[in-house]
Amino acid sequence: MIPPVPQKVLVMDDAEQALLARCRANDLLAFEEVVHRYKNKVHNYIARMVNDADDAEDLTQDVFVKAFISLGSFRGEASLQTWLYRIATNLCIDRARRRKRQRWDTMSLDEPVRDDEDDEIGRDVPDVEADPYRHLERKELRQQVRRALGRLSEKLRAVIVLYDVQGLSYEEIAQVLGCPLGTVKSRLFNARAELAKHLKPYLYGEGAEPHA
Amino acid sequence: MRKCQSVEWRLSAYLDGQLQPTDRAAVEAHLRECPKCAAMLRAMRVGVEALRSMRTTEVSDAFWQRLRERLPQEKPTGWQRWVTALRWGWTERQQAACRRLAAAAIGVVILIGSWTGVKNYQGRVAAEQYAEQCAERHSLYLVHQPFGDATALSGGLSE
Ligand SMILES: [Zn+2]
Numbered sequence: 001m002i003p004p005v006p007q008k009v010l011v012m013d014d015a016e017q018a019l020l021a022r023c024r025a026n027d028l029l030a031f032e033e034v035v036h037r038y039k040n041k042v043h044n045y046i047a048r049m050v051n052d053a054d055d056a057e058d059l060t061q062d063v064f065v066k067a068f069i070s071l072g073s074f075r076g077e078a079s080l081q082t083w084l085y086r087i088a089t090n091l092c093i094d095r096a097r098r099r100k101r102q103r104w105d106t107m108s109l110d111e112p113v114r115d116d117e118d119d120e121i122g123r124d125v126p127d128v129e130a131d132p133y134r135h136l137e138r139k140e141l142r143q144q145v146r147r148a149l150g151r152l153s154e155k156l157r158a159v160i161v162l163y164d165v166q167g168l169s170y171e172e173i174a175q176v177l178g179c180p181l182g183t184v185k186s187r188l189f190n191a192r193a194e195l196a197k198h199l200k201p202y203l204y205g206e207g208a209e210p211h212a
Numbered sequence: 213m214r215k216c217q218s219v220e221w222r223l224s225a226y227l228d229g230q231l232q233p234t235d236r237a238a239v240e241a242h243l244r245e246c247p248k249c250a251a252m253l254r255a256m257r258v259g260v261e262a263l264r265s266m267r268t269t270e271v272s273d274a275f276w277q278r279l280r281e282r283l284p285q286e287k288p289t290g291w292q293r294w295v296t297a298l299r300w301g302w303t304e305r306q307q308a309a310c311r312r313l314a315a316a317a318i319g320v321v322i323l324i325g326s327w328t329g330v331k332n333y334q335g336r337v338a339a340e341q342y343a344e345q346c347a348e349r350h351s352l353y354l355v356h357q358p359f360g361d362a363t364a365l366s367g368g369l370s371e
Contacts, residue, residue: 047269145262164263189224196255
């Protein structure tokens, strides 16, 4: 069984409230602190959503510019992290819409996924160093997973990335997406089921599903 | 088949260990006898493990500098921008402002210097002229009133 993902806090603590208050008082140093705290989390999320390093950096910039501009209208009903993830999700969905308008066909679904992680080594695979073939397998597997992620709809991808990559709880994801808890759970199941379906041919060979 | 559907629905929660004991037992019993669902679970687990083992990405080193240039300028107060500049380097605008400020400061120094110089010169000239006048008048009084007169002397000087 996969160990449960660590659950994250939902509400603002006092330190975050104070930081937000300073941001609202036009304290640029406070805003810089917010950026410093969340830039890599936001970037990591977006990188898995768009699968393009340059776009991820630009979109992460956009998230913080948007956050800076809308600080006044953010009432602190969610944590800063939740709020930033919400902005990031909306920007990713906007980007996907723009792209779909730009190219009518579904080209983006079938084009090869750019692999910017050639040297990536799995964090929790102890036998990787000992067996180079397994390393290769792992690398190929991650490519397959990224490809499969790219085939999911933005809505499904957001849920599975927020849960399995970013480690958010169902509750926080519900806040990020502004949808009921049940929707988060069913989208997570659908996303994982689609992911599994895409991986099956790779794992078992084309059309070679095991039979009893 | 119907059984498969209801089990598939629970696989995600099963993977996270979030099923009630009775549900979990039912799913496990089905998985033992249904290779299709077992394969689905395995693929799902492999995928989720791959997602969780993905390398975390990071923004570039210049991220904050770039971002700062893009933020609307009115928002932070003036001194906060300068404090940030001291920590992170100047923006184009601040560099230009610095150059203007330095030029203005040099101008002011030159102006003050030359002004005091002129004043000093003017003062020196006036004092010399005054001293000459005094000497002249004094010699005149001495000529016309050789025995001296306090009132005449003071009145004569302030004439
Ligand atoms: Zn089954």
